Amino acid sequence: MLPFLRSDLAQLASYTPHPGGADAAAHGSPTQPAQVDRLDTNESPYDLPEDLKQKLAWAYQHELEANRYPDGGHAALKGAIAQYANQSAYQSAQSSVSWVTSAHISVSNGSDELIRSLLIATCLRAEGSVLVADPTFSMYAITANTLGVPVVRVGRNAQTFETDLAAASHAIATPAAGQPAIRVVFTVHPNSPTGNALTDAELDWLRSLPPHILVVIDEAYFEFSQQTVLAELPQHPNWVILRTFSKAFRLASHRVGYAIAHPELAATLEKIRLPYNLPSLSQRAAELALAHQDTLLAAIPMLLSERDRLFQALAALPGITVWPSAANFLFLRLQNDPAEEQLETLFQSLKSAGTLVRKTCGGLRITIGTPAENQRTLDRLRDRL
Numbered sequence: 001m002l003p004f005l006r007s008d009l010a011q012l013a014s015y016t017p018h019p020g021g022a023d024a025a026a027h028g029s030p031t032q033p034a035q036v037d038r039l040d041t042n043e044s045p046y047d048l049p050e051d052l053k054q055k056l057a058w059a060y061q062h063e064l065e066a067n068r069y070p071d072g073g074h075a076a077l078k079g080a081i082a083q084y085a086n087q088s089a090y091q092s093a094q095s096s097v098s099w100v101t102s103a104h105i106s107v108s109n110g111s112d113e114l115i116r117s118l119l120i121a122t123c124l125r126a127e128g129s130v131l132v133a134d135p136t137f138s139m140y141a142i143t144a145n146t147l148g149v150p151v152v153r154v155g156r157n158a159q160t161f162e163t164d165l166a167a168a169s170h171a172i173a174t175p176a177a178g179q180p181a182i183r184v185v186f187t188v189h190p191n192s193p194t195g196n197a198l199t200d201a202e203l204d205w206l207r208s209l210p211p212h213i214l215v216v217i218d219e220a221y222f223e224f225s226q227q228t229v230l231a232e233l234p235q236h237p238n239w240v241i242l243r244t245f246s247k248a249f250r251l252a253s254h255r256v257g258y259a260i261a262h263p264e265l266a267a268t269l270e271k272i273r274l275p276y277n278l279p280s281l282s283q284r285a286a287e288l289a290l291a292h293q294d295t296l297l298a299a300i301p302m303l304l305s306e307r308d309r310l311f312q313a314l315a316a317l318p319g320i321t322v323w324p325s326a327a328n329f330l331f332l333r334l335q336n337d338p339a340e341e342q343l344e345t346l347f348q349s350l351k352s353a354g355t356l357v358r359k360t361c362g363g364l365r366i367t368i369g370t371p372a373e374n375q376r377t378l379d380r381l382r383d384r385l
Helices: 007-011 021-027 050-062 075-093 110-122 139-146 165-173 200-208 230-235 263-272 280-291 293-297 300-315 341-353 371-384
Strands: 105-109 129-133 151-154 182-188 214-218 239-244 256-261 320-323 329-334 358-360 363-367
Touching: 050 280, 075 105, 075 230, 075 256, 075 280, 105 110, 105 263, 110 139, 110 182, 110 214, 110 239, 110 256, 110 263, 129 139, 129 165, 139 151, 151 165, 165 182, 165 200, 182 200, 230 239, 230 256, 256 263, 256 280, 280 293, 300 320, 300 329, 300 371, 329 341, 341 358, 341 363, 341 371
Parallel strands: 129 151, 129 182, 182 214, 214 239
Antiparallel strands: 105 256, 239 256, 320 329, 329 363, 358 363
8 A cells, every 4th residue: 555545545445336337338248238227326217308408518519618617606506406495395395495595505516525525514633423324325434434534333123224213312422432423414315225214203313413413314316205304404504405416307427416504504515615516517407407397307207106116016026025115216135145145146147137236235226217127127037036
């Protein structure tokens, strides 16, 4: 190891996104068929409509200046996001929300950048640890580890995946010897990879946390679940909501995420993020997506119907357990495979046949794709179980 590198980095591994996915789909490979169903990263199976692509291309050709830096303050995009946040909160809860302004928004290069910024703002210099409930989104712990921030892990109920609240409360009340107190709690609503939304008990527990603990509620799948805590945010200045354009809005390649938070926290995130962190084309793509949200989000009812159809079909298969989901994916486990050997064999067999899924947390997470992709996935699973 190079002598100037932090010694703890030798123990870390690089994040490996959907190995073989996009490359295999674009070029094929000796071990994969030419047609690959990429159901491993919870993206939308549908690209932007051609007319919106043309509008984005026109903007790049006639409005955006490649030799100029992008809008470093994201002014237009923040305003559009604030309007969408107010509108979507009303539609999901039928309660008036009109308080979100640009001052509550911080825009990032993917939600991963926001996770990193939040940790920098709270836990560096040994000032805090983070709490996660496994299984959950891996980037919370991965990002904390790269920053040298301790990670405290608690479990979840084996049947419902509800957080072990007793263990979480104990971890907060009694920090491990030599370890800073927990400063940040990460949770996903609904959780990835398991798809379960926060329960009333979990929400009550989050409400009970003291103001010196930051509560990060990741709503990456809000457009699918229609469950949000946005209406409560003014009463909890220690809460922050994360959302993304990578899922329902079909902009994964543009890497646009955003936070909704107390203005002081949003302003702090603005201090920490890198300047000009979001390219002009990505900003324009997100603005265009919000302007045409009715068109882009029209696919959601079909995806939810396909999710439910796939869930019912998988639940009828022998030897697996599949869980209901409030997101655009399903999570399943094999019932008799403690060593995961059978799971690895199944994962590799699906990959060889052209279905890419995510093997994680002792199971398979399957993104909901097009009806044809979902049917091929179901048929291939039936053939292999």
